[in-house]
Amino acid sequence: MTARPILLIEDNPDDEALTIRALRRNKISNEIIVARDGVEALDYLFGTGPRACAGRLTPQLILLDLNLPRIDGLEVLRRVRADADGRKLPIVVLTSSREERDLLCGYELGCNSYVRKPIAFDAFVEAARRLCEYWLNLNECPRGNDARMPS
Amino acid sequence: MTDFAIPPDKARSPQRWWSRAAMPSRRFVARGLYAKAAFVFVPAAFLATAAFALVVWVEAEAIEQLHGKTLEQIVDIAVIDVNAHLRNGVTDAGFLADDRTLRQWLETGGVANRQRLEEQLVEFLGHKPQYNSARLLDIAGQEVLRVDVNAAGQPVALAQHLLQDKASRYYFEETIGLPDGNFYISRLDLNVERGVIEVPIRPTLRFAAPVFHPSGERRGVLVLNYNARDLLEDLRRKAIGRGGEVWLIDEAGYWLLGPDPTVEWAFMYHDRQSLSFAAAHGAAWEAMRNAKELVGAASTATGEFAFAAVDRTLAAGNPGRATRPRWYAVAFLSPERAKSNANSPLLAETVVWAGTLVLFAAASLAIGSQWQRRSVSEAKVRDLAHQLETDNMALASVNRELEAFSYSVSHDLRTPLRSIDGFSLALYEDYGDTLDPEGRRYLERIRLAAQRMGHLIDDLLGLARVTTTDIRPTPIDVTQLARTVVDAVESPHPVRWTIEPGMPAVADAGLLQILLENLLGNAVKFTAKADHAEISVGRRGRGADTVFFVADNGAGFDMEHAGRLFGAFQRLHADTYPGTGIGLATAQRIVSRHGGRIWAEASPDLGATFFFTLGKPGP
Known part of the structure; x- marks a missing residue:
């Protein structure tokens, strides 16, 4: 079975590099697709615009930062969850914010997990390890998620 | 970075602009004292002023009346009274001159007739106390019969030897030539007995009528001595009753009734000849003498005058006579009195009015300040409520700002720390071999500092959250x-x-x-x-x-x-x-x-x- 990609929605290049590093440190071999703002993420997921990925595999996991340019993370979450297929995608909010209202909003809009990025990188690596172990190995997704992105 | 309590100047800034906003309100409140006092004072002062104006107006009316109408009325009444008395006297003289008993005695003579005439005159004087003497003078002016009221008030016929010759007295001379039916009213003077002015003074005038025999032959004169004291008293009393004073001036300008007993009857005394109305009020006297009408008024330097003349010839029923002796009833208002009537009450009222206004002003201020105190406290309560509201709004706004602030702190301050730590570790892991132990320790210290700052940020956010x-x-x-x-x-x-x-x-x-x-x-x-x-x-x-x-x-x-x-x-x-x-x-x-x-x-x-x-x- 081909490993489906991980969609990392992250605007900060440092965070992007560190997250990828943390994933790689945990021997995650899935393709990692990076969207640097909400628009790019939605383009990718809903097959519109230049970054549309119609025909590609749907992501096995979406790592979503909240504080994004153009369309922010919570709005991305809302739009994905408004879509019948998007509703089935596992989305982990991975953010710096531990604001109560972001947490509440994230869960209200249907995120599957809410993880705060630790400052210490070893702690981050550990968090990434646990996340991937759970979402990529332990967790079962609906079959439909194997489908390719709509064309 | 300080703690997340509201920074003092930020916390106070709404206070400051509130204070600025409150200042006009306090000025208004301060002005309010006078406004409120005025609110009480103006209507009160208006009412007081209106009341005083009414009083002054009424008084001015009264003065005006006294000035003009009242003076006129006083003299009018005086003249009516004098004329009434004169008419009575003339009637009485006419009655006695034409009496049947007198006619019988004139026709027939005789002791009995004389006796009867005497008795009749005694009886007449007994009934008419205003007369104190009734006499019959013969054609030569010799008293032929005389009844006097004696000291005890009893009319008594005088004995023959007491009768005097009055041929040279003016009343005889004036009357003896009068035609039948005419009368003489003498001047008013003081009674003189044997060359001496009787004391107490007895103002006297004489009514006289010529006496004729039934055949038409002129036989003498009937004289009635009239005591004018009651008349004068009456005039004085009535004038005072009307709020004024009346004088009676004779044709020579002397006071018969005057401002002061010492100036009355001056013509009777050698040493008082200069004490006359004519001398004291020359201009008025001129005006009275030259007046064509019997009544008039004069305003002169010495005062305000209203006068009315009593024409004695007219009163005696002899309109044809050339000499027209007159008395003048005069009502007088001295310049001082006129002025004091006009001004000093006004002055007094002005003072009272001003005093009242001052009192009102003080009372108004007192009421105003009481009122003010209440409205100031009300205003304070309103101010405080408003301030509270404003403060709350300011606080809410500060809280919102603080929330936004801590939100961005939580995101934006942590992110670079993660980079510092992450890349320090990456450096350590990937290139640690090329670093000596000292270099690796530095990386370790960088990471510790970044992590410590992360804790600091977390704790600060916690503190902020606790506050908000x-x-x-x-x-x-x-x-x-x-x-x-x-x-x-x-x-x-x-x-x-x-x-x-x-x-x-x-x-x-x-x-x-x-x-x-x-x-x-x-x-x-x-x-x-x-x-x-x-x-x-x-x-x-x-x-x-x-x-x-x-x-x-x-x-x-x-x-x-x-x-x-x-x-x-x-x-x-x-x-x-x-x-x-x-x-x-x-x-x-x-x-x-x-x-x-x-x-x-x-x-x-x-x-x-x-x-x-x-x-x-x-x-």
Whole structure:
């Protein structure tokens, strides 16, 4: 079975590099697709615009930062969850914010997990390890998620 | 970075602009005193002024009347009275001159007839007290019959030898030539008996009528002496009754009735010849003498005059006579009196009016200031309410700003720290081989600093959250909460915990948990070096007075530093114990948000006890 990609929605290049590093440190071999703002993420997921990925595999996991340019993370979450297929995608909010209202909003809009990025990188690596172990190995997704992105 | 309490100048800035906004309101309030006093004063002053104006007007009317009409009325009445008296006198003289008894005596003579005539005259004088003498003079002016009222008031016929020759007296001369049916009214003077003015003075005038024999032959003159005292008294009294004064002036300008008894009848006395109305009021006298009408008025330098003349010839029924002796009834208003009538009451009233206004003004100020005091306190209440509202709005806005601030802090300050730490570690891991141990230690220090700053940011956010989140007090089992916290605190060293059972409180559950986490965490931290760490949680007192405490036997501190204990970033054990110095600041914030108080007692190496109350739960 081909490993489906991980969609990392992250605007900060440092965070992007560190997250990828943390994933790689945990021997995650899935393709990692990076969207640097909400628009790019939605383009990718809903097959519109230049970054549309119609025909590609749907992501096995979406790592979503909240504080994004153009369309922010919570709005991305809302739009994905408004879509019948998007509703089935596992989305982990991975953010710096531990604001109560972001947490509440994230869960209200249907995120599957809410993880705060630790400052210490070893702690981050550990968090990434646990996340991937759970979402990529332990967790079962609906079959439909194997489908390719709509064309 | 300072702590997240509202910065003092920011907290005060709404206060400042509120104060500016309040200033005009205070000025208005200050102006309000005079406005309110005026509100009372103006209508009161208006009413008072109207009342005084009415009084002055009425008085002016009265003065005006006294000035003109009243003076005229006084003289009119006086003249009517005088004429009435004169008519009576003329009638009486006519009656006696034409009497049957007199005619019989004139026709036939004889003692009996004379006797009868005398008796009749006695009887006449007895009935008419205004006459004190009735005489019959013969054609030569010799008294032939005379009845006088004696000192006892009894009319008595005089004996023959007492009768005098009156041929040279003016009343005889004036009357003897008159045709039948005509009468003579003499001037008014004082009675003279044998060359001496009778005392007390007796103002006298004489009514005289020529007497004719039935055949038409002129036989003499009948003279009635009339005592004018009652008439003069009557005139004076009536004038006073009308609010004035009346004088009676004879044709030579002398006072018969005057302002002063000493100036009356001056023509009768050699030494008083100059005391006359004509001399005192020359201009008025001229005007009276030259007046064509019997009545008139004169306004001269010496006063205001109204006068009316009594034409004695006319009163006697002899309109044809050339000489027209007159008396003048004069009503007089001196310039002083006129002025005082016109001005001094006005002056007095002005003074009273001004005084009243001053009183009103004082009263108005008093009322106004009372009113003002009330409205100032009302305004204060309104101001305070408004201020409270404004402050609340300002606070709400500050809170919103603070929330936005801490939100961005939580995101944006942490992100670079993660990069610092992450790339330091990446550097270490990927290129550690090319670094010597010193270089690797530097990387380690960079990472420690970044992580410490991360804790700092987290704690600051916690403090800010404690300050800004809403408090929802609920009944709480403090014992249970303390146990939960104790379970969560991972003490690196063994601690003997003592938690008093059954401690209730009313507080915000979340905040109270943070409070206990801070206090118990502190206690754990500072007992790290104690031989047998003991921490107890308990209380003193009950109900609203409950004082909770967390006591440990740890490092303690010098009470000298107790004042700095609850400030953010204040650390008493910076080197020995880890920490950000924000925990107790957070604890104090939580306690004060509950309306409570927190304090500590400690001594170095003997432990510390933190006390706190939750007070009356805030809204």
